[in-house]
Structure formats: C-alpha cells, structure tokens
Amino acid sequence: MLATATIPATAAPPRRRVFGVDFTPVGLEDALALAAAREPAAPFAFIVTPNAQHVVLLNRAPAEWAPIYHRDSWLCTCDSQVVRRLAALAGQELPLCAGSDLTAALFARVLQPGDRITVIGCEPEVIERLRAHVPRLGIAHHNPPMGLAANPAAMQACLDFALLHPARFTFLATGSPQSERLAAAIAARGGATGIGLCIGSSLHFITGARRRAPAWMRRAGLEWLHRLVQEPRRMWRRVFVESLPLLALAAPEIARRAWRR
Known part of the structure; x- marks a missing residue:
C-alpha cells in the first residue's frame, strides 16, 4: 500500500539545480505516487536517478547529456546520499530517491498480478530469478550485446523490442x-507507452543475485564502499575516477555558503 505523498499525483514539481544537475526534488514516496498514478497507456516517459558519477558526467559533457537528463526525462531524482549531503552543506535541500529503492518499491507496492513489464538488459539467469520472484507478472526480456552505444543495429533492436512489448514499466x-x-531514444521514437526506469543493478538486488549494502551503510552514505569491496575490479574506476571529482564540483558552492555565513 502506498504511503501518503506530499505533492499532487498529477505532475512533478519544478526542478531544482544542484551542482549543475536539474533534479526533481521528490523523495521515494512522492516519486512512487507519481509513477503509480500515471496512466499505463500514456506516451512513454522515463525516470533517471543521477548519482555522483552522473553529476560529474553532466558537468564534463553538458552538451551531450544535459538534454537527456534535464529536458527529456520525466523525473530526475537524487540517487546518492553523498550528493544529498554535499548539497546540504551547500545550503540546498535535496530529497533522496535512489533508483534501487524506487524499483524495489514498484515491485512490492505498485505492480499488480497480470501487469506486464519489459526488461532490456540483465543476464537471463537474473530474469529467471525474477520470474520466480514475481510469477504473476508478464515479463518480456531482451538482452542486447555489450557495447550497445556503439552498435546501431543493437540499439535499433532495443527500440523495436520496446515498441513491440508495451508495458506499464520498462x-x-x-x-x-x-x-x-x-x-x-525510445521516447523520441514515439509509439511506446508506460514508464521507463534506468535501474543499474536493481534487479540483481531484488532477486538476490547480488547483495546490496546493509541499510545502515546506505543511510551513512557508504553504499559505494560496499560495492567497491564486493567488486573492486569493476568499481574502482567508477569510484575514484568517475565519481570522486564531485568533491571538486561541490567545494566552491560549500565554500561560498560558509563565507556568507
């Protein structure tokens, strides 16, 4: 059952720019209410959940990525306790709505028996775990090859699959x-319906294929450390090269606030 949201379920609130990213300032309950209230047959809209890595990327290549995150996305929620706490130090309130939490809540509290979902990506064995976990959902799955961004044919196959398998959530x-x-690209093509979510490893966590950080580590903003210890070869670059520059981006805003105070 959905908890009571604090904003109307018909429209997202105005965005708030924090560290160069136009976030939708909603927490988990409000984002969940917005997603639950949206008509499944409505034209395709998608949710992005930027973490520290995404904030750095948007600042490094705004011409390439800002249109997707700022203009094209329906909701753009904060995925990172680190980003949220740095924003607070800079005098900006930024609610937390992590993508993994939102995905888990959709499965637990919004999706109903008979609903259809589409999954693009994820290993077949994880999808089999998911089918066993939610046997009453209709699941359409397509797993594209690695290097999707540089493979126009594979990208086209994903677009076709999304269009041929309409679902409440993709x-x-x-x-x-x-x-x-x-x-x-799915939104721009037209014809698709429902809500798309960019979910990272969320289905791995839901199905138990991968262990998520304990709740206390997530509350403390240490989920990145848990994942680094679990998958050092995969995560070291994401943490130390692609995410760490966030501190340099945040420092001037934090310093300005401290000077004003």
Missing part, C-alpha cells in the same frame, strides 16, 4: 549512461 539495465541514452 526497466532498462544496459549500464550507465547507455540506459539513459536508450530511454531517451
């Missing part, structure tokens, strides 16, 4: 920022 798990690019 979960995109092709890696970031490929999933965001794919979501924007």
